[in-house]
Amino acid sequence: MFAVMKTGGKQYRVEPGDTLEIEKLAAEAGETVQFNDVLMVGGDAPKVGAPHVEGAAVQAEVLGQVKGPKVVNFVRRRRKHSSKRTKGHRQQLTMIKVTEILETGADASGVKAAIGAGSAPRGDAPAPKAEAPAPKAAPKAAAAPAGSDDLTKLSGVGPKLAEKLQGAGVTSFAQIAAWTEDDIAALDEQLSIRGRIEREGWIDQAKALVAEKE
CATH class of the missing domain: 1.10.150 (DNA polymerase; domain 1)
Known part of the structure; x- marks a missing residue:
């Protein structure tokens, strides 16, 4: 059996036992999380969602937080003092191992929903209820200090x-x-x-x- 799930704005085709790196999740190594945005479940009787398969989910074990490969961006400005700048970036990722694919009963599994990678829990998610983010919301504040910086x-x-x-x-x-x-x-x-x-x-x-x- 396989499933196509969505997390962090990307789609992944997964099977039990698969290990993959995804957008960073708010979870610690050893935790089990559940992805509720399942677009398709394959097998003897395939199910295709519209857009999600009702009651389906993918459960996975968090193996740890890692960094992706370094991406180098070279910028050259022709008409601004001929300045050049090379900068690198390594994306924060979470490594997971798929443990189970649920065709039904996701809302009664008791496993917390995967949060933090653009996959907000739907109404059938087992995670505690939270206020839905407004569309096109500003970036989340990260413990901003008192007062404003320049x-x-x-x-x-x-x-x-x-x-x-x-x-x-x-x-x-x-x-x-x-x-x-x-x-x-x-x-x-x-x-x-x-x-x-x-x-x-x-x-x-x-x-x-x-x-x-x-």
Whole structure:
């Protein structure tokens, strides 16, 4: 039997025993989590969801938190003092091992739903009820310190853009340093900043500024 599940905005075809790396989950090594966004269950009697298969789920054991391969981004500006910059990034990932595929009864399994990779639990998820995030929400605050940081210290951020960021709930370098790819995509769409976050390297700059404060 196999299943096609969705997590972190990506789809995976999985079978019991498969080991794979997915977008980071809020879970510790050794925990068992349940993915409730199942698009298809294959076998003797295949089921295709519309979009999800009702009552189906994929359960997996969390093996640990890892980092993906380093991605190097080289930026060269022709008309700005011929500046060059090379920066690297390693995506935070979670390694899991698929243990079971449930065709039915996901809501009564008692296993907590996988959270933190863009896969919000649906109504049939066994996880405790939580407020559904608003569409195109600003990135989640990551224990922001009291007061606001001077966001204009980031490359490419002027007073007007800093005001927009504050209006979207972004007030500290700690928040920016903790952004995920989903957070970046949501803020990029909300404020129409056209990829400036990754292009200017805000996350790396924010991490350095947080380290200076400490």
